[in-house]
Amino acid sequence: MIVAEELVKEFRLYERRPGLLGSLSTLFTRRHRTVRAVDGVSFTIAEGAKVAYIGANGAGKSTTIKMLTGIMTPTSGRCLVAGVEPYRDRRRGTRNIGVVFGQRSQLWWDLSVPDSFRILRRVYDIPEAVYRRNLSLYRELLDIDALGTTPVRQLSLGQRMRAEVAASLLHDPAVVFLDEPTIGLDMLLKEAVRALVNRVNRELGTTVVLTSHDISDIAAICDHALVVDRGRVIHQGTLTELLRTAEQRSVLFDHRGDTPPEQTAREIAQALADVTTSVTPEGRVRVDYPSDRLTSRQVLAFLLERFDITDCYAPEPDLETVIRDIYSSGGTRGGAPGGSGRAGAPEAVA
Numbered sequence: 001m002i003v004a005e006e007l008v009k010e011f012r013l014y015e016r017r018p019g020l021l022g023s024l025s026t027l028f029t030r031r032h033r034t035v036r037a038v039d040g041v042s043f044t045i046a047e048g049a050k051v052a053y054i055g056a057n058g059a060g061k062s063t064t065i066k067m068l069t070g071i072m073t074p075t076s077g078r079c080l081v082a083g084v085e086p087y088r089d090r091r092r093g094t095r096n097i098g099v100v101f102g103q104r105s106q107l108w109w110d111l112s113v114p115d116s117f118r119i120l121r122r123v124y125d126i127p128e129a130v131y132r133r134n135l136s137l138y139r140e141l142l143d144i145d146a147l148g149t150t151p152v153r154q155l156s157l158g159q160r161m162r163a164e165v166a167a168s169l170l171h172d173p174a175v176v177f178l179d180e181p182t183i184g185l186d187m188l189l190k191e192a193v194r195a196l197v198n199r200v201n202r203e204l205g206t207t208v209v210l211t212s213h214d215i216s217d218i219a220a221i222c223d224h225a226l227v228v229d230r231g232r233v234i235h236q237g238t239l240t241e242l243l244r245t246a247e248q249r250s251v252l253f254d255h256r257g258d259t260p261p262e263q264t265a266r267e268i269a270q271a272l273a274d275v276t277t278s279v280t281p282e283g284r285v286r287v288d289y290p291s292d293r294l295t296s297r298q299v300l301a302f303l304l305e306r307f308d309i310t311d312c313y314a315p316e317p318d319l320e321t322v323i324r325d326i327y328s329s330g331g332t333r334g335g336a337p338g339g340s341g342r343a344g345a346p347e348a349v350a
């Protein structure tokens with residue numbers, strides 16, 4: 001559904017020299033430096049996938065999405081969305097694509113939400129049945145009627161974002177790009193937006209590309225992740241594979257006997273290099289270990305041999321920690337199953 005091949009975007013930044021003389025001299029000799037915001041990014045996203053596009057501030061997410069939605073033309077490389085190069089054929093491109101994009105609005109500021117929707121219906125030539133089905137879905141999930149006839153400019157951020165998400169899906173696009181779609185929404189509305197996105201994906205097979213700093217959006221919607229750092233793809237695969245790359249794992253357990261858990265924790269820390277131990281408020285022993293130096297099998301074998309364990313579990317690594325680790329390593333860690341890196345042919349995300 002989406003193919004990016006060695007996508008590059010460079011910006012020229014012109015230097016301004018201080019003072020009046022400096023300003024005058026820049027009229028004659030303009031010096032510039034080039035910023036490479038996207039540095040040869042290649043990937044494919046299959047039809048119907050729900051992909052989190054993850055990266056720290058300035059990693060190149062918005063620039064990539066601007067190229068995928070046809071707002072920007074790549075410096076080199078190319079991308080195809082539903083078979084169309086969106087920046088070459090914007091008319092055909094926009095029919096396939098829905099977008100919720102940060103500060104940009106697709107609504108008319110002086111008009112109400114229903115009036116904006118009526119215009120969008122004409123622009124996209126949306127069949128009556130599709131328009132009605134979608135409006136009733138937005139009534140059911142987003143309480144869209146509550147926005148009434150207030151002009152869009154007078155809506156709160158949360159109210160506007162509800163309308164933006166609905167507007168992006170009104171024409172049943174094949175792909176929807178959602179950049180921070182739940183910003184400004186309260187907990188219930190966040191859940192409603194996530195439910196809507198999941199429902200259109202399930203019922204219509206809409207491909208979803210989500211950018212969000214809210215990890216719970218990613219966990220609630222996405223099944224795949226594409227992680228970028230300094231303009232390059234550094235990880236791609238399923239969310240489960242991403243979680244498996246966790247650098248730190250843990251095991252929690254209870255055991256029989258008179259030894260207090262604090263003493264057990266000390267014994268383990270002395271016996272096993274690289275682990276850290278603690279006792280939870282419930283009195284369980286917690287063992288944290290680095291996954292590149294110890295396997296869960298080794299840790300469990302050690303614990304089973306030494307202690308009469310009555311209960312034991314290994315919690316899933318949490319997504320937030322995993323993503324933070326990826327950012328801090330700047331893509332120098334080994335890739336997850338499914339591959340990482342940018343060289344060669346585009347790699348499949350789903």
Ligand SMILES: Nc1ncnc2c1ncn2[C@@H]1O[C@H](COP(=O)(O)OP(=O)(O)OP(=O)(O)O)[C@@H](O)[C@H]1O
Pocket residue numbers: 011012013035036037055056057058059060061062063064
């Ligand atoms: N129009 C522009 N002119 C010059 N530099 C730009 C322009 N747009 C983006 N950049 C630079 O390109 C890099 C990537 O920016 P981009 O907005 O794509 O990052 P991002 O991952 O979306 O960040 P954020 O999470 O903060 O939105 C940054 O260094 C940014 O300063």
